[in-house]
Amino acid sequence: MPQYSAYQPKAYRPQMSPYWYFDRWPYLRFMVREASCIFVAYFAVVMLLQIRAIEHGTAAYAHFQAWMSCPVVMILNAIALVLIIFHAVTWFALVPRVFVRHLLGPVMPDLFAAVPNYGAWFVASLVVALFALRFI
Amino acid sequence: MSAHRSNRPLAWLLFGTGGFLVAFFFPIHIFLTGFAEPLGLVPTPSRASMLTLLEHPLTRIYLAILLIFAFWHAAYRLRDTICDALDVRRLDTVVVSLCYAGAMLGTIATMVLLVCVP
Numbered sequence: 001m002p003q004y005s006a007y008q009p010k011a012y013r014p015q016m017s018p019y020w021y022f023d024r025w026p027y028l029r030f031m032v033r034e035a036s037c038i039f040v041a042y043f044a045v046v047m048l049l050q051i052r053a054i055e056h057g058t059a060a061y062a063h064f065q066a067w068m069s070c071p072v073v074m075i076l077n078a079i080a081l082v083l084i085i086f087h088a089v090t091w092f093a094l095v096p097r098v099f100v101r102h103l104l105g106p107v108m109p110d111l112f113a114a115v116p117n118y119g120a121w122f123v124a125s126l127v128v129a130l131f132a133l134r135f136i
Numbered sequence: 137m138s139a140h141r142s143n144r145p146l147a148w149l150l151f152g153t154g155g156f157l158v159a160f161f162f163p164i165h166i167f168l169t170g171f172a173e174p175l176g177l178v179p180t181p182s183r184a185s186m187l188t189l190l191e192h193p194l195t196r197i198y199l200a201i202l203l204i205f206a207f208w209h210a211a212y213r214l215r216d217t218i219c220d221a222l223d224v225r226r227l228d229t230v231v232v233s234l235c236y237a238g239a240m241l242g243t244i245a246t247m248v249l250l251v252c253v254p
Contacts, residue, residue, distance in 0.1 A: 018223035031221060037213035040158050043166055044206040044242060050169060051199065051249045054186045061183040069174040077170030081163060088159035095156075125164035131189065132168050134181040 036087040039080035046077075092117035147212050154209025157202050187253075196250045207242030211235040 017023070021031040053064035067073060096113035130136045172178045181189075189195050215235040219225040 021221065031217070034213055034217040034220070037210040037217060040154075040162065040206050041210035041214070041238070041242070043162060043170075044203050044210070046169070047165065047199070047203060048242075048245055048249055051190065054183060054190055055249070055253060058183045061186070065174065065180065068170060074170065074174065077166055081166045081170065084158065084162050084166065087155070088163060091155055091159040121160055121163075124160045128161060128164045129168060131195075132165070132181075133178055134185045134189065 032083070033086055033090060036083035039076075039083050040087075042076065043080050043084075088121065092121070147208075150205065150208035151212035154205035154207075154212075157205050158209055161202055162206070190253055196253065200246055200250050203246045204243050207239040207246070211239035214238075 021027040050064055053060040068077075092114040093110045095117060097110060168178065173180045212235075215228075215232050218231050218235075219228055224231065
C-alpha cells in the first residue's frame with residue numbers, strides 16, 4: 001500500500017550569491033562598467049581642484065601639477081581613463097541600438113551604427129584639447 | 137487605487153545626460169590633465185592663460201554643465217553599484233540619500249568655484 005504524506009507547500013525562495021557578478025564574464029563586465037562611476041566622481045573632484053588651483057594663484061597651480069605627477073595619482077588616473085573609455089564605448093553602442101533600430105529596424109551591426117558617435121567623440125575631444133592646451 | 141509611480145525616470149534623465157557628457161568629454165580631460173601634461177607629452181599652459189580661459193563665460197557654462205551632470209550620473213550609478221555589489225538593497229534609502237547628498241555637495245562646490253572666478 002502506497003504511503004501518502006500531506007501536501008506541504010513551500011514558498012519559492014531564489015538563492016543568489018552576494019557575489020553573483022563573479023559567476024560569469026558578462027556579469028563581471030557589467031559590474032566593472034558600473035564601478036566606472038566611482039572614477040567619474042573622482043575625476044570630477046580632480047577637475048574642481050584644478051579650477052580651484054587656477055583661481056588661487058601660481059603656487060597653487062604648480063602644487064596641483066606636482067600632485068598630478070605623483071605615481072599613485074597617475075595610477076588612479078589610468079584606471080579612471082580605462083573605465084571611462086569602457087563606459088564611453090558601451091554608451092556609443094547603446095545609443096544607436098535604442099534610436100536607430102527603433103526607427104529603421106535591425107539593419108546594421110552595433111559597431112557600424114556607432115560610427116557617427118566615434119566621429120563626434122573625436123571632434124569633441126579635438127575641440128576640448130585645442131582650448132585646454134590654449135591653442136585657441 | 138493607483139499604482140506606485142517610480143521617481144526613477146527623473147533621476148535617469150540626469151544619469152543619461154551625465155553618461156552622454158562623461159562619455160564624450162571626460163576621456164580627453166583625463167588624458168590631458170592626468171597624463172599628457174604631467175609626462176610632458178604636451179606643453180602645460182601657464183596659470184595666467186588658464187585663468188583667461190576660465191574667465192570666459194562659455195568655459196564656465198561648459199564646466200558647470202559637464203561637472204554637475206557628471207556628479208549626478210555618478211550618484212545614480214553608485215547607488216545601484218553599492219546595493220548590487222555589496223548586496224545591501226535593504227539599505228537603499230540610506231544609500232540613495234548619501235549618494236544624492238554627495239551629488240548635491242558636488243553641485244554646490246561646482247557652482248561656488250565657477251561663480252567665484254576672480
